[in-house]
Amino acid sequence: MKLIVLLIDGLSADYFAAHRDRLPHLSALAASGTHVRRLAATVPATSMPGRASMLTGVTGAEHGVIGNHVFDGTGFRSAVPQDVAVETLAGQASRQGLDVACVGFALVRPEDAAIFRPPWWMRSWLDATRFGKVSASLAASFADQTKDPQGRLPSATASPLPDGGVIHGLAADLAMIDAAAHLATSAAPPDLILSEIATTDVVQHSHGYATAPSHWALAHADMLVGRLLAALERAGRLSDYAVAVASDHGHAPIETAIHPDVVLPEATWEAEGASLHVRVESGLHAAKVNERLAAFGVVQHPSDHVPIAHRARIATFSAPPRHSFEPRPPDGRQATGRPFYISTHGLRPGDPADDRFCVFHGPGITKSVIEAAPAEQFAATAAALLGVRLPACRAAPLQVVPAPGAGRA
Secondary structure: EEEEEEEOOOEHHHHHHHHHHHHHHHHHHHHEEEEEEEEEOOOOOHHHHHHHHHOOOOOHHHHOOOEEEEEOEEEEEEEEHHHHHHHHHHHHHHHHHOOOEEEEEOOOOOHHHHHEEEOHHHHHHOOOOOOOOOOHHHHHHHHHOOOOOOOOOHHHOOOOOOOOOOHHHHHHHHEEEEEEEHHHHHOOOOOOEEEEEEEHHHHHHHOOOHHHHHHHHHHHHHHHHHHHHHHHOOOOOOEEEEEEEEEOOOOEEEEEEOHHHOOOOOEEEEEOOEEEEEEEEOHHHHHHHHHHHHOOOOOEEEEOOOOOOHOEEEEEOOOOOEEEEEEOOOOOHHHHHHHOOOEEEEOOOOHHHEEEEEEOOOOOOOOOOEEEEOOOHHHHHHHHHHHHOOOOOOOOOOOOOOOOOOOOO
């Protein structure tokens, strides 16, 4: 079976449950396919760990992506595809002889796809790294590279974007989905297409959870899903592809930002929404960090999501409800203040607001509802639909297709 994996950044399970009437195409998929009402978030519930789990079916302790930023032994830097320490769905599919196209899906390596287009937001995201820059040569290997040796992408999408980009936001999301549709309806449709819609997260961060702009952005994402499905139907390819749609994390309103650079002026840290990673030097140092943060209602959590090699060096914390972690503004000196992002994620582990939307739809896929599932089962299910084995993944696939012999007397 061929498969399209589509990520909608920041579409929470709670939002879909409360506002599915605003999302008619996703609602139709959920009503006629296998709908996981709550796909659990990774820890922390931020973008790169969410994507890494979708690609590998394992936790950060194994795939190594502990946040949007990873620990390099000294400090934190932006996560890049080379940081994913285990085999991915794209890589394994390619090595098993399948035709793979990545159209803007983060953390996929160019060498793991026959067609590769980097995420439209990647260059500006890398340039915004706070503590350390990814080397220019490494960044260019995935942020600026488009790989299309047979000219199968639409010409506008195949053209590399200059630094700073020329297509952003809603238009860029549309371009990525149209490119995915173009490939799926072409004379040589790939076996696996991975793409994503990212503006939904940006708008919620800036304009708030379940506000008019966020409703609009998520409705636009729903429209893009409908546009992709309509293209498949017109081309007679709807029966050729299973479609797996999921988000990487949820979202929740934020009223107050805690500024770790004021509270922990000498520490090395990285904010992951309402989660915080701090480099600790010793048990005494860890206790002092914990004491300072506890004064603001911050709670320490086990760092089980961190690879064993770094676990003793990384302390993980969660902000209290409606709080997050952000660098202080340039003119600020207070330990707390108004947040730059008025909605975010990376909440306390297990917080239902970070649960993710998820649906599998396509030929032979059961019409059913699954109340909840671990994050790792998404990759296991996608791999099973493709007939691909993920060596590191120990999660069982969701029962999205009838078992052999089911329904027989």
